[in-house]
Structure formats: C-alpha cells, structure tokens
Amino acid sequence: MAAIELYDYWRSSAAYRVRIALNLKGLDYQQHSVHLVKDGGQQHQDEYTALNPQHLVPTLIHDEQVLTQSLAIIEYLDEQYPEPALLPQDVLARAQCRALAQLVACDVHPLNNLRVLQYLSGPLAADAEQKSAWYSHWIAQGFSAYETHLANNKGPYSCGEQPSLADCCLMPQVYNARRFQCDLSPYPRLLAVVQALEAHPAFAAAAPEQQADATP
Numbered sequence: 001m002a003a004i005e006l007y008d009y010w011r012s013s014a015a016y017r018v019r020i021a022l023n024l025k026g027l028d029y030q031q032h033s034v035h036l037v038k039d040g041g042q043q044h045q046d047e048y049t050a051l052n053p054q055h056l057v058p059t060l061i062h063d064e065q066v067l068t069q070s071l072a073i074i075e076y077l078d079e080q081y082p083e084p085a086l087l088p089q090d091v092l093a094r095a096q097c098r099a100l101a102q103l104v105a106c107d108v109h110p111l112n113n114l115r116v117l118q119y120l121s122g123p124l125a126a127d128a129e130q131k132s133a134w135y136s137h138w139i140a141q142g143f144s145a146y147e148t149h150l151a152n153n154k155g156p157y158s159c160g161e162q163p164s165l166a167d168c169c170l171m172p173q174v175y176n177a178r179r180f181q182c183d184l185s186p187y188p189r190l191l192a193v194v195q196a197l198e199a200h201p202a203f204a205a206a207a208p209e210q211q212a213d214a215t216p
C-alpha cells in the first residue's frame with residue numbers, strides 16, 4: 001500500500017473530515033501537525049504553502065502526489081479504496097448525499113472558518129458577542145436545512161445505513177458548533193445521527209481530543 005501522509009491540525013474541521021474517511025477505510029497514515037495559531041499560523045510558512053498555496057489544512061500526500069480540498073481528498077480515497085463506499089451506489093442517492101456534504105462544507109464552514117473569524121475581530125472590529133452571533137447564525141441556517149433533509153432519511157446515518165461523505169462533514173461541524181455553544185436542540189434528527197456517529201470507532205478515533213497535537 002502506498003504511504004499516506006496527512007497535514008493536519010487537531011481542531012481543523014476540514015482535516016477532521018479526512019481523518020474520519022481514512023479511519024472508515026482502515027488506512028494507516030502519518031500525521032504532520034500544522035498549528036493554525038502558533039507562530040502566526042504555520043499554514044502560512046513557505047514550507048507548507050509549497051504544498052497548499054491556499055494556506056489551509058488539510059493536505060494529503062498519497063503515492064508522492066499532493067492533494068488538497070477535503071471533499072476532493074475524500075472522493076479520491078473513495079475511488080482508490082472503494083470499500084467501504086462513502087457514497088451510495090444509486091445515482092440519485094449519491095447526488096443527494098453530496099448535497100448534504102456540500103451544505104456543510106461549502107455553505108456553512110467557509111463562513112465560520114478561522115480566517116473569517118480573525119477578519120471579523122481584526123479589521124472589522126467585531127466584539128465577542130457579535131462574533132458569536134455571526135457564528136450561530138450560519139450554523140442555524142445550515143443545520144435547519146440539514147434537519148429538513150433528514151426527514152426523508154432511512155437509517156441511523158445521514159444517508160441511510162452506512163456512514164458517508166455527508167457524515168464526514170457533519171460530525172466536525174457539530175463539534176465546532178458545540179465549541180461555540182450553539183443551541184442544537186432544534187435539530188433532533190441531526191442529533192440522533194450524531195449520536196450514531198459518536199458511537200462509531202472511526203469517528204471516535206478522529207475526534208480532535210484524540211489527536212497527538214491536541215492541547216488542553
């Protein structure tokens with residue numbers, strides 16, 4: 001098996017998605033911590049931007065090839081290592097599963113990312129209360145739509161009976177929402193899925209606190 005290396009940060013939700021996918025596939029990987037805060041953010045150092053010119057984690061190295069963007073990385077892994085599949089076989093179900101993943105990864109996460117929060121509190125001089133209101137607003141918009149979609153779901157996970165790409169995105173976003181003390185009580189279906197995910201060993205091992213670079 002080709003060596004896999006993951007440039008990672010324990011609290012990065014995009015890297016957390018990839019850790020889940022790697023664990024679901026049972027793949028061994030070597031982690032390199034890129035501390036997003038220390039030294040002004042190690043994601044900005046030349047050595048790292050040579051790999052990822054967006055100054056973002058994760059970056060995955062597989063077979064000496066460099067891959068960026070968590071969703072692209074997960075789909076790449078799914079094609080290289082098809083079992084267990086992270087997308088449904090049915091074409092329509094596959095599109096619907098990708099839609100849930102993108103709801104989180106494209107329409108919630110980028111609005112609440114570290115660099116956005118830093119811009120809010122820096123150049124825009126938002127105070128802690130405004131930042132928290134911003135954060136909760138985008139979580140509520142996204143999770144309320146996710147909750148509605150789940151009404152049509154059959155099975156313990158976001159897209160039926162197996163953990164999927166959508167779950168790789170949901171779990172880290174819920175971790176972040178809890179960290180920012182967002183009220184998740186309006187989303188009982190989403191919380192039931194999260195309960196199933198938390199009980200799954202691949203998700204448990206990918207949790208931020210389980211990572212070697214986690215700090216109290």
Ligand SMILES: N[C@@H](CCC(=O)N[C@@H](CS)C(=O)NCC(=O)O)C(=O)O
Pocket residue numbers: 011012013014015036041043055056057058068069070071105113114115116
């Ligand atoms: N769309 C990218 C997002 C990656 C991303 O936003 N990573 C965050 C951590 S979750 C990051 O590196 N932030 C550094 C910063 O904001 O300076 C992906 O899915 O890989």
